[in-house]
Amino acid sequence: PPPRRSALGEEDPVKMAIGALHHGRAVLKTAVADGGITDESWVAGLRGWFESFVEGLASGPPALRAEQLAALARAGVVSFVGPDPRFSVDRRSGRFTATSPWVNGPPVAAKTMVEALAPANRVSVNDSPLLEQLLADGMVRPRLMMTAEGAPVQATGLDVTPHPYRPVAANGSVTDGLYVLGLQLSATQWGTAIAAEALQTGGPTYPSAQRTLRDADEIAQAILGR
Structure with a gap:
């Protein structure tokens, strides 16, 4: 390459x-x-x-570090929500959700959300x-x-x-x-x-x-x- x-x-x-x-x-x-x-x-x-x-x-x-993150994404370990993410809580399922206005598809859902950005x-x-x-x-x-x-x-x-x-x-x-x-x-x-x-x-x-x-x-x- x-x-x-x-x-x-x-x-x-x-x-x-x-x-x-x-x-x-x-x-x-x-x-x-x-x-x-x-x-x-x-x-x-x-x-x-x-x-x-x-x-x-x-x-x-x-x-x-960017190459390591890309490798994790290619391996399916890490995925990306997309630009300008929007976060919410689905109270019926008890899960956090995340969407991006730039990405089609259903919201990403997870039981745990960690805020890692300063x-x-x-x-x-x-x-x-x-x-x-x-x-x-x-x-x-x-x-x-x-x-x-x-x-x-x-x-x-x-x-x-x-x-x-x-x-x-x-x-x-x-x-x-x-x-x-x-x-x-x-x-x-x-x-x-x-x-x-x-x-x-x-x-x-x-x-x-x-x-x-x-x-x-x-x-x-x-x-x-x-």
């Missing part, structure tokens, strides 16, 4: 285009951070379509007792962004001051001695899910790869009064 594109490297233009997208994410992380683009561009462009586009093409498991990050919907209490006490608040139509949209991350990123309270004040680091900066930085990203061999050498480590160092210096 012909070699997989993932193994062709520089010999395959599609593989190279996907690699360019992957490297471009590192540049973009630095460009958009800390107000590098407007709220409108962040909501409609970066998070509206580009994020899912680039993550769908330039992210995912290693090629070996939930999307959103500070207003979380199960962290600490974050829930901070929100309830008004010590932090989600950031609001304005769309091109002038409508406020609640962002996924907290509202913070410029780094070292102190949270803005519900009344607009800033709480002393409290700082935000990592995932909950997702309304100020893009790509916070992989925080202290290690440099890859032969990969991009952009500052975004160590951004969270830099943020942590600045917070430590602020706490120590340096």
Whole structure:
């Protein structure tokens, strides 16, 4: 059989285009951070379509894992529901069901369903007792962004001051001695899910790869009064 594109490297233009997208994410992380683009561009462009586009093409498991999953599918061990799955419960049979609007055929039914996908990050919907209490006490608040139509949209991350990123309270004040680091900066930085990203061999050498480590160092210096 012909070699997989993932193994062709520089010999395959599609593989190279996907690699360019992957490297471009590192540049973009630095460009958009800390107000590098407007709220409108962040909501409609970066998070509206580009994020899912680039993550769908330039992210995912290693090629070996994809080949192993394909082998399980060929052996009949694993099957796929299809794109945009819809999940429900058939109370008469006591089973979970799953369907896809893109696939013909009866629903897939099972006695057990395991949610293996990490939930999307959103500070207003979380199960962290600490974050829930901070929100309830008004010590932090989600950031609001304005769309091109002038409508406020609640962002996924907290509202913070410029780094070292102190949270803005519900009344607009800033709480002393409290700082935000990592995932909950997702309304100020893009790509916070992989925080202290290690440099890859032969990969991009952009500052975004160590951004969270830099943020942590600045917070430590602020706490120590340096």
